Amino acid sequence: MKRLGLIASVLASLHLLVLLAGFVAPYDPVEQTRTLPFAPPAHLHFVDSRGQFHLRPFVYALVPDSENFESYVEDTTQRFPVQFMVSGSAYNVLPGLESRLHLFGVHAPARVSLLGTDGLGRDVLSRLLHGGRMSIGAGLIATLCALLVGMGLGTLAGFFGGRVDAAVMRLADLFMAVPWLYLLFAVRAALPLHLDTRATFLLLVAVLGIVGWARPARMIRGIVLSARERTFVTAARGFGARAPYLLKRHIVPQTLGVVLTQAGLLVPQYILAEVTLSFLGLGVGEPTPSWGAMLGSLQQYSVLTSYWWMFTPAIALVAVAISYYALTSMVHERMRLAAS
């Protein structure tokens, strides 16, 4: 019980962080600082160069190292204390509602990049948070699409049986006969290559949803098949209940458990699918951040071996996926206990 609450709250706070990306992130995710490519994560200091202690952490401005190519040294002449609730770049809290308030920041010219910067000097933490919005959002909406289609067709097939069942299930077999990544590619090929970000995002989500309907449909069909033979359903039918009433009152509620656990498994899978597509350059493109697009820079061997902070989207991805799987298996376990 306690562990369930813990994991649920971890998951909720991860989503909240990503939702409030504009506020938590210190910088605009597409703002470039060409003088600071691949700057390492900022060091938070408490003791300055003269050995004096400060309660408020501070950073130093980074300047290119004159002796080593592509590395930086801290300019210790001036301290830049980390400040909270500062005004910075504008972002939208909700569409149309603009704000400039950021959780933390430092005065220019210093920059506080807690997870370093990428090849164009963009703040990795800010991109990670904003990219999470893309990736997790795609996962959630695609799951909704797949479950809606899967639930509709699965219930139809299971409830009406006969030819409807045969037709829907053959279609499902067809979708499962193509390896999912190939299918994803084929459907992706049907979309125009060059689109603006919002359109790409929506189309991507639709593609993921369409590709994934077959598996949940098959599971829901199984549940519906056994549900419609339950004695109370037969009784209701005997009392003259029609299909819409039976579906709404007796059949669909029985499938909700499976739908819930399927959702818990599908969300991380779809986040991963978005990441895979964007990693290969077929999903969300530059300059908009998404976890896959960020990881895409690791395809260059030099980036892969030299800058560990470029792996942070993968770490975030694993954290989200593991929390989802853990939550799902616990919910599943509890439902099994409740049922027996």
Add this chain to the structure above:
Amino acid sequence: MTVVARRIASSIVMLFAVSVLSFGVLELAPGDFFIEMQIDAHVGSQTVEGLRTQYGLTQSPVVRYVQWLRSFVQGDLGFSLAHRAPVSTVIWTRAANTLLLTVPAMLVTWCLALPLGIWIARHRNRWVDRICGGVTSTLVALPDLLVALLLLLLALRTGLFPTGGMFSPDANELSVGSRLLDLGRHAFLPLCALIATTLPAVVRHVRASVIEAAEAPAVQAARAYGIARTRITSRYVLPLAANPLVSLAGLSIATLLSTSLLIEVVMSWPGLGPLLVEALLAKDVHVVLSASMLASALLVIGNLAADLALYAVDPRIRV
């Protein structure tokens, strides 16, 4: 024999349906190879129209589908506009390279997973089981992409294994034996990635099926008779567990093909994966179509083989 014939017939129908699906999906795509060419400002719209007529892209989709299907059945996979060559010259070597990864990966995975799963099942609820359960569930949650990237990083850092490609640049001058060795060294890393991503799930399934089979009345009776443990495992438990495992082997081909696609791109292995991504970006329709048909065919053949194997090992479904 009729069962075999029926299964083969339904596989062919399935492949036909897949071809209609893929063709239809690609047909929905706005733009084609020549329209993508117009990104280059020197290419005028008249040139593009001329080329489209020349390659028959202005005909109706149904006509083109029938033409494509006719030549596909005859073994002509179409013409790759990007490679300026017949698709078959491009695709067979690539498909062979993909098989060079997936077949050994599948064999190694099952050779490792069976004994490991049986061993873990025997130590059920003991510390071996708990540790292996934790390790496998963590590995299942690790994205394939991350596993591939981490292995690549390891190889680049240590320099133990070559990265990228199938052969060293000077491989043509080597003898046959050392060429094979070179190939093996290049294949090692993608193979490791494939095995690492597929093994955990398979081990978990083997463990679950073996545990379920071990609780069957027949097995308990055999145990009560005092039959030796190894004999119980090989003669009683495994035949019972074979049914779900053979089906799983068939299904795991799909995952293996998808994972292989990704790993080939990350590790620059010249298989179907990189070919498909390039073709997608260039709207090279026939290559995309052939590659997804080929992958589906591999999958359908794998499932067919699994079904027939099931028919052979499990007498219960023969009635």
